[in-house]
Amino acid sequence: MKINRRDLMKGVLAASALSVAGKIQAKEAEKTQVVVIGGGLSGLNTALLLKDAGIDAIVLEGSDRVGGRVYTADDVETRPEYGASQIGRSYARLIALCSRFNLKLVPEHRHLMPMSNYIEKTWIKSTEWENSPLNKTVGKERKIIPPLLGSKLLIEANPLENLNDWLDPKNAGYDISIGELLRQRGVSEEAIKLASATTDMQNASALGMLQEKNRTLFDASFGGQKLEVIDRPYGFENKKGEHDGLAQINNIEGGASRLPEAMAKALGDNVRMNKIVRQVDMNEKGAEVRCMDGSRFQCDYVVSAIPFSTLQYVNIYPEVAGRQEEGIYTLNYVDTCRAFGIIEEPYWEEDGIEPSFFSDETVQMFWALEKRPDEDKSRFMVVFTDNAASRMDQMSKADALALIESEINRMRPSTKGKLKFLDIYGWKNDPLIQGCRHMYTPGQVNRFAKEMIEPHHRMHFAGEHTRRVDFGMESALESGERVAFEILSRA
Ligand SMILES: Cc1cc2nc3c(=O)[nH]c(=O)nc-3n(C[C@H](O)[C@H](O)[C@H](O)COP(=O)(O)OP(=O)(O)OC[C@H]3O[C@@H](n4cnc5c(N)ncnc54)[C@H](O)[C@@H]3O)c2cc1C
Structure with missing residues (x-):
């Protein structure tokens, strides 16, 4: 057989490719007791509780920040909260964590100014x-x-x-x-x-x-x-309680993101960023979690603390089945999209209509917020939910903001030139979350709400969608606590 120079080169290239592949394959998988997928409040709370109990847990977060749906936009003027911010007085776990990390809770100051209604192209005062x-x-x-x-x-x-x-x-x-x-x-x-x-x-x-x-x-x-x-839309006096010094609704001083950041800091090197998990393999001896960047983690137990909207894209072996599978692949997720800005001049003084409004047009809800003591101008928020939010998310940020502004100006000419739009954020567009929250469709609670959170082999399920009695951020923490106990009872 004659071997020419071209065949020889092919052989050399193939051999070197094999040896590179061999080196990658030889890269050791990191070992830990528990891998938690997702660095939102549920995942971070699971890892913290396990750490407190002496169990080594590594959190793999797919994005470059922790917190997930807790997201203070620190680089936008007025530092809006894209996600969660309101903390109720019964949020026992969250309040305890704030105290542990020396985060101050302050009464929320997000009072809506009086609201009007624009229905069938007519302005009607709420009164x-x-x-x-x-x-x-x-x-x-x-x-x-x-x-x-x-x-x-x-x-x-x-x-x-x-x-x-x-x-x-x-x-x-x-x-x-x-x-x-x-x-x-x-x-x-x-x-x-x-x-x-x-x-x-x-x-x-x-x-x-x-x-x-x-x-x-x-x-x-x-x-x-x-x-x-x-006398305010959604209004009640947000007074501090006599016994606990907490208001009905509280915020974290400096922004909601300070909490997941503090939790992650307490976990130190065990929180890994930019690790999008793509596969989980489990057998009787343990589990292996593989990330998109080729890194692998071997552990005893795995926690999914990511929404089902994105768990769908993770390959799980052995596969989930039955009602749990139905839950993961069909649980409905809905959207919220909010635009944020500043009111440069009080347009309501020109047209005599209440500052905030509801409409049956493209712009559903315009919330003009009362000035906080530290502000010289009021802020506003334009809120879209469900389908209306998903429609806004189909546009680029610039197009969406331009449309919102022109629609508001059309309905209410006095606002022209008096609103400064700063930013817009829609949760369907976050590729690692894909919606603001889960929302069972009719029949889904009976079909799989109970079964979908049961442990599958070495995998446990946390996240707000696995809530039993709480809601919002507290439900994410509740689920982390449940899963930490599930694992402790097996470990
Ligand atoms: C607009 C909005 C307003 C809200 N307002 C409030 C409020 O005022 N009060 C309140 O209590 N609650 C509120 N909530 C709800 C609250 O934010 C959530 O319930 C809670 O933060 C959910 O936490 P979680 O850990 O379950 O999920 P998430 O916060 O979604 O965390 C999941 C994490 O997993 C990561 N991830 C996803 N896929 C992968 C993967 N394959 N590999 C690795 N990582 C991955 C994501 O990047 C994310 O960081 C609000 C939510 C929204 C969207």
Whole structure:
């Protein structure tokens, strides 16, 4: 056989490629007891609790920052919170963590200025809504302004008493759409239509949302606190409580992101950034977690602390099956998109309409915020939810902001040149989260809410979507605590 120079070169190249591959393969997998996938509050809390119990846990976070849906935009003027910021008085775990890391809780100052309504191209003051000819709702509904309809009607229709009632089989019949539940309660079609601007009437399970409403009411009355309702949209006096010194709603001084940052600091080198997990292999001896950059981690147990919207893209062996698989691949995620800015001049002095407004047009909710004592200008927020948010997320930031501004100017010419738009953030566009939150569709609570959080081989499931009794940030911490105990009971 004749070997020419070209064949020889091919052989040399192939051999060197093999030896490079061999070196990569030879790269040792790092060993630890537990790998936690995801550096949001749920993942960080799992790792901290395990560390406190003497278990070595490494957190793999796919992005270049910790916190996930807790995200203070420090580099944007006014430092808006893209994600979570409100902390209730019953957030026991979160309050304890703030105290552990010397983070100060301060009463939230995000009071909305009075609200008007732009319905069918007509401005209607909230005080005039009840008797307006454009208000086609009926009976008691007439008193509720459109942006509050969904939430108030659902609270009034709430049959649940205890925080875990939503998983009690006796309440399985409420796993229907919110619209259907309200119809059963005699709510008018017009009220359901208006409320659908802020609450998903068709695709959200009433049972899932009732869990949340119950938890909200629990927080509002926590510690026997009496709320003093004030004349503001969504309004109550955010006074400090007599016993615990906490207000009804609190923020972390300096921004919500300071909490996950402090948690990550306490975990030190065990938090690894830019590690997108792509595969988990498990057998009777242990588990191996592989990242996109080729790094591998061997451990006894794995924690998924990432939303199901992104866990779908992680290969898991042995594969998940049955109702758990159904949960991971079909649990619904909804969107929130918010634009932030500054009010340069009080446009309401020119047109005499209340500063904030709700509309049945593209711009759903415009919140003008009262000036904080440390501010010389008011801020504003434009809030889009569900489909409206996903539509905004389909545009570039610049196009979305230009559209919002021109729509507001069209509806309300007095705002021209008086609003400074700073930024917009939509959660469907975060590739590692893909939505602001989970939202069971009708029937999903009964189908898999219980089964989807059960441990699978060496894998355990945390994250706000695995909540049992809490909500928001506290539910992420609750889930981390549950998973840490699950692992401690096996380790
Ligand atoms: C707009 C908005 C407002 C909110 N407001 C409030 C509020 O005021 N009060 C309140 O209590 N709650 C609020 N919440 C809810 C709260 O933010 C969440 O419940 C909580 O932060 C969720 O934490 P988590 O750990 O479950 O998930 P996440 O915070 O989503 O963390 C998951 C982490 O996993 C990472 N990840 C994903 N895939 C991978 C992968 N393959 N490999 C490695 N890492 C990966 C992500 O980058 C992310 O950091 C709000 C949420 C949003 C979006």
